[in-house]
Amino acid sequence: MPKVLSDEQVRAFADNGFVSPVVAISLEEAADCRRQLEGYEAETGRSAVETIHIKGHLYFDWAWRLARHPRLIGAISDLVGPDLFIMASRFWIKDPQDRKFVSWHQDHAYFGLKPPTIITAWLALNEVTRHNGCMRAIPGSHRSGTHKHVETHDKDNLLSRGQALVDVDESTAVDLVLKPGEFSIHHGHLFHSSEPNTSDDRRIGFAMMFIPTHVESTIGRRAATLVSGEDRYGYWDHDPLPTRDRDPVIWELMHAADRHYRDNTHRQDAEATQLRAQIDKGLRELDAGLGEELDIESFIRRAREEEAREA
Numbered sequence: 301m302p303k304v305l306s307d308e309q310v311r312a313f314a315d316n317g318f319v320s321p322v323v324a325i326s327l328e329e330a331a332d333c334r335r336q337l338e339g340y341e342a343e344t345g346r347s348a349v350e351t352i353h354i355k356g357h358l359y360f361d362w363a364w365r366l367a368r369h370p371r372l373i374g375a376i377s378d379l380v381g382p383d384l385f386i387m388a389s390r391f392w393i394k395d396p397q398d399r400k401f402v403s404w405h406q407d408h409a410y411f412g413l414k415p416p417t418i419i420t421a422w423l424a425l426n427e428v429t430r431h432n433g434c435m436r437a438i439p440g441s442h443r444s445g446t447h448k449h450v451e452t453h454d455k456d457n458l459l460s461r462g463q464a465l466v467d468v469d470e471s472t473a474v475d476l477v478l479k480p481g482e483f484s485i486h487h488g489h490l491f492h493s494s495e496p497n498t499s500d501d502r503r504i505g506f507a508m509m510f511i512p513t514h515v516e517s518t519i520g521r522r523a524a525t526l527v528s529g530e531d532r533y534g535y536w537d538h539d540p541l542p543t544r545d546r547d548p549v550i551w552e553l554m555h556a557a558d559r560h561y562r563d564n565t566h567r568q569d570a571e572a573t574q575l576r577a578q579i580d581k582g583l584r585e586l587d588a589g590l591g592e593e594l595d596i597e598s599f600i601r602r603a604r605e606e607e608a609r610e611a
């Protein structure tokens with residue numbers, strides 16, 4: 301796999317938790333992807349955001365090509381090595397003058413992965429600026445692990461549960477502006493968000509989420525698609541590969557994966573860690589309690605022995 305990122309960009313990713321911008325495809329290719337996406341919406345009368353879930357990279361031919369594009373795979377490999385799954389993807393679309401926003405959050409909070417290595421490549425299908433609600437990020441925020449999120453369920457929040465970090469200091473936030481065909485790469489712990497679209501065009505991004513093959517799922521067995529190198533671990537099932545553009549098998553897969561992801565029994569990682577600590581504490585207390593019970597038994601035995609002596 302050819303090297304895509306410079307040493308400086310690799311260092312910047314380690315320091316800041318993101319790299320941006322990186323070129324993937326030409327302006328014309330990006331415009332063609334947009335045309336095909338909007339062609340799907342026009343032909344079916346369905347919005348891409350509402351109907352293409354999690355495995356959209358397998359549903360459209362052009363998206364499947366993007367998910368394996370040597371510039372994307374090369375850049376992600378430069379950061380985490382060449383054995384890679386694409387686990388999920390998502391269209392992030394804001395319509396003209398759209399109030400929709402994305403609260404400050406960390407991707408990793410709900411992904412259930414161990415170790416928490418998930419890297420997102422967010423590719424712009426049209427020009428993305430502050431004016432139309434580009435992504436914003438807080439450099440270095442990825443270094444403090446997973447934080448607890450509150451679930452606001454705000455209808456204008458594009459996140460499925462309106463999950464939000466609290467008390468975020470935005471003073472150092474930077475805008476990730478992109479030209480069509482460019483992408484940003486961000487770490488799963490990076491604090492990031494985006495504001496409403498105040499322009500007269502849509503803002504269209506396609507985010508692809510990659511994990512190295514050694515990463516395990518902590519919320520049951522799931523499937524992903526190998527896009528580079530080898531899977532030497534077997535921690536993931538392998539998604540079926542598309543046999544054609546808009547494959548109905550992939551349609552079913554996308555909707556089943558979406559139901560699994562929205563299942564409210566999946567806890568946030570920060571919450572799950574707290575819960576595990578409480579369970580461990582409970583088990584320790586129980587052990588101590590059992591210890592006392594043994595003491596009571598020996599107390600009774602001693603009392604009986606004493607009774608027998610006195611009789």
Ligand SMILES: O=C(O)CCC(=O)C(=O)O
Nearest residue numbers: 392402407422494505507
């Ligand atoms: O597109 C946006 O505004 C937010 C994207 C995002 O949160 C992500 O890709 O993780």
